Amino acid sequence: MSEERVDDATRAKQADLDRDAAISDLSQSILEHREQEAARERAEEAAKQREEPTKPPADGVS
């Protein structure tokens, strides 16, 4: 195998590793984003539960 071809293979391998690292970083970032969103939703739900439930209008009553 020539030196040039070895360099190409090394670069390709490096590029592949870089891609895997980028995929991993993105997956981790999205995971953190989702966890943050879930925590925010839970906090909103808890705040809603603490509030006195407002009675809806007396629809359906005759």
Add this chain to the structure above:
Amino acid sequence: MPTRIVLLDEGGRIVEGNASWRRLTSEHGCEGGYVGWSYLDAWELTTDASQVEVAAGLRQVRAGELEVFEFTYPSQTPEGCLWYLLRAVPYIGGQDGWIVVTHQDVTEVHRHREHIRHHEAILDQLDAAVYTTDLHRTVQSWNAGAERLFGWTAEEAIGRSTYDMMLGRLERPAPSVHTAVEQGRWAGELELSRKDGSTFPAYVRTSNSPGLVDESVLIAYVVLDISERVQSQRELTATRDRLRAVADSIGEGMFTLDLEGRLTYMNPAAEQALGLALEDVRDTVAQDLLQSRHLNESAKSAQAKHASGAGHGDNVVRVRDDTFLRGDGVERSVAYTASPYATEDGVEGIVVVFRDITERKAETRRLTQEVEKARWVKRIKRALADDQFVLFAQPIVALDSNEVVQRELLIRLRDPKAHDKVIAPGEFLPVAEEYGLIGDIDRWVIDQSTRLAASGLAVELNVSAASIGDRRLIPFIKSAIGRNSADPALLVFEITETSLLGNEQDGQRFVDQMRQLGCRVALDDFGTGYGGFTYLKQLPVDYLKIDIEFVRDLATNEASRNVVEAIVTLASRFGLKTIAEGVESSESLLLLRDLSVDYAQGYYIGRPAPLEA
């Protein structure tokens, strides 16, 4: 008053009188005691009574026909009316035909007897048996009410034992008379028998009373026939039992509340439907258990109608849609009526009859959705046939030059019946996908897009997951490009990340063939799917479209910024361009530029709008 005594001869003439007699005659003006007078003439002066009966009596005594003749008569005196007992007996040891007549003042006895007679007359008028017995249960007195009630006449009853007449015939023994005597007073209900053997329920009250004549104790009885009351009670109990049986057997759940909203009754259907046992929740406020939206106000409304005098049927409150919380915490949809009730003994409350409509409501909702979908299917087909779809375009700018480089085409539906009102795709695309119409819509969009590309406009168009798997689509695109003489380089096909799930081979084939045609492909909604992104190694797309979820709050959310940054890095590693969606502020736009995003679109840059002709 001393007894007056007079001796008469065989002719009825007065032979002699005692001092008391003489005192009487002197008050009438005769000092000699009427000696030698006809007794009847003298006696007539002292009384208003008739001589006839007395004359007959004296004659009978004189003739030996009567041993004793007695006659009670009144006599007017300065002290008032006095009563005397005239008593005539033969004069033993005297001459034949002589008799002794005594006059005894019996006014007190007479009044006493009158008093007793008066009370007996009153007792006889009572609709109650009143009688007395001695301690051996021997009847001493027996009023007319007792005659009517027991069928025994006073003549038959007096001197007989009540045990023989009414108690000994019963299967259930009555309380001992002696117990009654010991207690001095007793009252209760007994089963008693009549002379004819029939029995009846009776209310009996006894009390001890002293005898009139001596110191012996009498027991006085008052007996009332309570047959009608007992019968009414039985009928009432039977009616209540019937009502309870009806309430327990009806399929609807039923419960009653008192005026404070506390549970007083639940039928078995209600217990089952609500997952509650009456014995556990009786007297609990129903609202605390059921967490209903309308129960309290309905009960109050029904009660108010009742209080205002609304008639039966007008005071019923109907609730068509509410929820009750079951004992196990599950919420059920219910419909019910709340009606006021009031018993004759003053108990008031509300009766609630309900049905669980959870399944019916879900079925109705499902049917309504089906009908609505069917309406949309018809509408979409008509829109395809009558060319009622339109394409709006939203500009996409290059962040390094701020120039519009292409436009995303977004489908809308015009409503010709509402002045061409524009209907958003969220209304009809889900139905089109579910009912297999999305392919027709995709083809309409592709045809329109190639026409626009033919006019020199660079456009992005969305292709559904269903069309990506459709082998006929690629030939159609080729045909449309050829038919409309479009430059394929001006066409960017958007496919979503989620459309590739389980569809990777079709997705890869589609992307490959589009690129072979000279078109480009964008991966839409990037970052929202659940893939691990390694598929990008086999999927040679040109653009990653960063979802609005990460762009909208870019200025305030570090996690969003991290995601965008990671996508940009990823895109550079794969040699792809990035397009940010949902840019709604200048801050976001500046940040995207700082993060080296290539392109952007959003309301801040330009809203989707109809293309100018």
